[in-house]
Amino acid sequence: MMTISTRPAVFFDRDGVLNRDVGFLFEASKFEWMDGAREAVRLVNEAGYFAFVVTNQSGVARGFYEESDVQALHRWMADELDAVGAHIDAFEYCPDHPEAPIARYRRDTDRRKPGPGMITDLMKRFPVAADRSFLIGDQERDLEAARAAGIRALLFRDGNLATFVREALKLG
Structure with a gap:
């Protein structure tokens, strides 16, 4: 019998953690990395952890932008990270909102934080410890x-994300 080895993961919220929260962000031209964010992702990669992004994107449900815009921004972020030798293993986003003006996104789902769905979905797809x-x-x-979702939660308010992650990895 073959055992699949598991490894730990860091789940990053996007807006307010990896980038400045400017509200309903979908354009690379308005994207501003948090201090140390790209280095933080690289530290996670080098430590042998999975790096995931889990982000609510109710701007889709509100009609401010399309899912394709979210995906395009995530591809742009991946390219930016690649340029510094870092990568995100998977981007998860939830476009839904219970009071959405767009009917197909008007639902209450456990994938929308504070629900654990995006995290638990990733833990089913990847061998996460x-x-x-x-x-x-x-x-x-x-x-x-x-x-x-049964994992540790760390609050990041501001400062350098790489410094924050360096400390968090010591605890891990």
């Missing part, structure tokens, strides 16, 4: 999602 994994978020709903 949940007991050694953690989420970095800037809002209470991020931390609630992590706790509901």
Whole structure:
């Protein structure tokens, strides 16, 4: 019998953690990396952890932009990270909102944080060691999602993300 080896993961919230939260961001031209964000992802990669992004994107449900815009921004982020030798293993986003003006996105789903769905979906798709994994978020709903998924939750407010991650990895 073959055993699949698991490894820990860092789940990054996007807006307010990897980049400045400017509200309903979908254009690369308005994207501003947080200090140390790209280095933080590289540190996670070098430590042998999976690096994931889990982000609510209700701007889709509100009609501000399309899912293709979210995907294009994530491809741009991946290229930017690649340029510094870093990578995200998977980007997950939830376009839904329970009060969405666009009917097909008007739903209450456990994939929308504070629900744990994006995290648990990733843990089903990848061999994640949940007991050694953690989420970095800037809002209470991020931390609630992590706790509901059974992983450690860390609050990042500001400062240098690489410094924050370096400390968090020592705890891991």
